[in-house]
Amino acid sequence: MSSPKEQDKHKGSKGEVSRRGFLEVTSAGGAAAATVVLDQPAGAQSRTQAGARIAGPGPVAITLNVNGKMLKVSVEPRETLLDTLRGPLDHTGAKRVCDRGTCGACTVMMDGKSVYSCTVLAIDAQGSKIETVEGLTADLKNDALVNAFVEHDAQQCGYCTPGFMVAAKMLLKETPKPTYAEVKAGLSGNLCRCGTYVGLRNAVLGAAQGGRA
Ligand code: FES
């Protein structure tokens, strides 16, 4: 049986256990936890013998902090943050391309760190500050990075661009004056299948230098 410490890392901010976390705990040999019945009515919650709440498998009501707004939504615990953002919350900036944590098209910020939203369960994002490309580039005309992307013809498609934009914002936040090598490394989690990497890197350098690069 997994230790209380191991079980705690699977709990959300409200002490809930996601289905993924539950499966990890039980697969680690949790004989007691395995007695929890998941086949219950939508929205119902039960508790493990240790007292942790089990959510689902039907839709449960959650609240997500997205771009500074507290948004209420009903999701199944298996739903990813990406699907919740793009579906019921109608924030379609983050794109689903690979849906398996490889391409970076779905990148958003969570508590100031960039994450692949296709690899985060919506239910686990409760209590976190989520920032999408819509929020990070709200002032399009006066955004130095947006202008630099245009100036350097940094992208061709609309699928990879939002993810690159979020990753670049993250990079400049942590390293305001990056070198070319630092830009290359900072954007290495995002893929552009048509190879506009040089334009992208120059755009980030340009934004860092006040648009003059
Ligand atoms: S869609 Fe999430 S990493 Fe590709």
Ligand code: FES
């Ligand atoms: S410009 Fe989007 S994949 Fe290359």
